[in-house]
Amino acid sequence: MSSGEKYVAAAYGVVFLVVLAYVVIIAAKLARLERETAELAELARARSAPSTSNG
């Protein structure tokens, strides 16, 4: 591999790594939001449970 080829690989590699890191961060955030949604659904079920049993 010539030095020119190494620089081209490095430039495109940097772009690829930054986009990959961005996708990983977004995926981690999505996982957190999924957990929070499940917690809130649980909370909503718990709140509605007494009223359902009374009614």
Added chain:
Amino acid sequence: MSTSYPNRPARGGRLPALAAVTALLVGLAIVFAFFVAPEDADQGISQRIFYFHVPIALTAYACFGWAAFKALLLLWRKEERYDLESYVAVHQGTIFGALTLATGSIWAKASWGHWWLWSENQLVLFLVLFLFYSAYFMLRFSIEEGPRRANISAVYALFGVVLVPVSFLAIRLAENVIHPTVFTRDGPQMTGTMFLAFCVAWVAITLLAYTLYRVELAGKRLDANLRELREALTT
């Protein structure tokens, strides 16, 4: 202005299709850059960095312009959604700005033998633009969430966009030009195939930025809506 996003759905229905088209176009841009465009007689293979470096720089400018436009809408219409949209656009612009500096620096080392030249006004001006928008986040997160933060952030984003034409024109107006000027008044200084490869890469990178913008925006809106829901359920 409220600090939440009432009744604003986190729109993400078309995102998978958009992401798929973006991935295809980026792949096509790589094929064009490496297998369709001919090798530059002067710079050799290192010129192929151009096909991503220039579209990334143009996309960074576009993101900062978009952020300023959204900031203007916020100050004009006082709708808080524009604050989030402006912030996400600045975030995207900063990411693409960092990529411009990184790929440009690698290309400079390959072509000129230097990673960076402080004597080159156009390089320093782009760095100033990048640092200006990096400081946006320090300013934004040093102020408590609310209308005041939104307004100050919007004014800052509007001021910053003035640097975009300065940075863009500096490449053309600089006296000691090492940085190449490919697009002149006589048109693009490259062959038809090279220009086609550049156009494909430009569309691909712009679409990539738009997809990332939409993904981040959808995530942040979902986050805000969930926060609101949690407050409603726990009070």
